[in-house]
Amino acid sequence: MPDVVVVGAGMVGAACAEALSAAGVRVLVLDRGAPAGGTTAAGEGNVLVSDKEPGPELDLAIASRREWPAVLDRLPEQVADVEWEDKGGLVVATTDPAPLEKFAATQRDAGVDAQLITPADAFELEPLLTRKVTTAVYYPDDAQVQPVLATTALLAAVRARGGEVRSGVTVRSVLRSAEGRVIGVETDAETIPCTAVVNACGPWAGAFGTAAGAPIEVLPRRGMILVTAPLPESVRHKVYDADYVGAVGSGDADLQTSTVVESTKAGTILIGSSRERIGFDDTIRVRVLRELAAKAVGLFPFLGAVPVMRAYGGFRPYAPDHLPVIGPDPRVPGLWHATGHEGAGIGLAASTGRLLTELFIGLRPHVDQEPFRVDRPAVVGTGESS
Incomplete structure (x- = not known):
């Protein structure tokens, strides 16, 4: 028993x-x-x-x-390879840099290694990133599995x-x-x-x-992700726009999208993210995918020429x-x-x-x-x- x-x-x-x-x-x-x-x-x-x-x-x-x-x-x-990657994360702002810089400062006070870097430093980390970046924060402890x-x-x-x-x-x-x-x-x-x-x-x-x-x-909260065809190394870290933090913490039931881009060991690029409280409705909504794609191209312009291989979504457990x-x-x-x-x-x-x-x-x-x-x-x- x-x-x-x-x-x-x-x-x-x-x-x-x-x-x-x-x-x-x-x-x-x-x-x-x-x-x-x-x-x-x-x-x-x-x-x-x-x-x-x-x-x-x-x-x-x-x-x-x-x-x-x-x-x-x-x-x-025999099962220890779970594709763990200490890749680090890069959060960028393309408009007013002050909110991201303030957020990073509060995180540092809480014990997070949040390194404020210049746009030039960000381009060193991610050469294909949009040149509209105004400031960036590097998080070496971010990982992926x-x-x-x-x-x-x-x-x-x-x-x-x-x-x-x-x-x-x-x-x-x-x-x-x-x-x-x-x-x-x-x-x-x-x-x-x-x-x-x-x-x-x-x-x-x-x-x-x-x-x-x-x-x-x-409650269920629906999220969608786009997956590109496999590519040579092009995105080295988890990269997202500063508005992602606000979307994560929001309780709004309406659709919210924010830019998140990262690669996998298989060479594909994962593009997100969306949040929407629509119960267990698993309908694929084209407008959501279009928003994700457009915002990703805004962060990494080269993605405009990259084919999307598939899209998938799931329900995430949300507490109020x-x-x-x-x-x-x-x-x-x-x-x-x-x-x-x-x-x-x-x-x-x-x-x-x-x-x-x-x-x-x-x-x-x-x-x-x-x-x-x-x-x-x-x-x-x-x-x-x-």
Whole structure:
């Protein structure tokens, strides 16, 4: 019998399962689809400290960036290549430089290595960048990982320690004792006894929380990405316009796009990003793709002559106060949540797994858990997600 059933085999669920298993906890991971087949597969693999304002999420991002190397070192040797790149990030302004310079200063005060550089320095880092740049900030700690490879590697580590991963299994409900404590899960195939359940269902975490008797306010936020044909080396870092930070932190339901451009090891260029709260509508909207393409060409003019190979999108788990939901649910003893990371789940996964494990086995948390509590008003308030 497993100690913990993790529901959701995306990056965050896999990171929680890996950290728990590394601490000696018996883990079973269940997913109604394939591992890494949902939000994780629709991401860019960013591990960023550059895009967050000072506060709890930035603290978690800094801790997670430090934690990722330790997680990678624990992976089985045969799956250790997850295309980790310490590529660094470059944020540029093409209009008034003051807001970006002020933002970088606040980040430096919070412990981020945010290096203000001149446009000439930016062109040295990215020779094909538009000459309209007025100022830039270089973030050497920004990194990238291939999200599907990383997730499957984390799950392989769980298996190597005696845990189990099952795909194509839908969890229908959480079973509780007469006192209300978790005693198992009911799937579409069987009943599985356990002492704890982790809700790592990403954008579907709100629905799962409702089914478990503990509704939480987690909503889907749609994002789109363009992928170019493979190219020789042309974009060396993750590069984005300064307005990306505002889009990340916005709660606006309407469409927002901002310029993000980065390469992959396969030679393709990923172009984003968009944010739109439209429920689980997965319609491809041409106007969104046009906005992404036009803004990318504005940042890197050479892209105007580069063919787009495909476009893809996904739903990101959004909490109204823009903070992840990590920890035990006081309404249902034995129910835990790890969700609400929106587009930052890949980068925040390492510390999310560690934090949940520390709380589960009674260790002192390496970051303050209070801002991510399940029972905060933004998460257990209106019930809109149900």
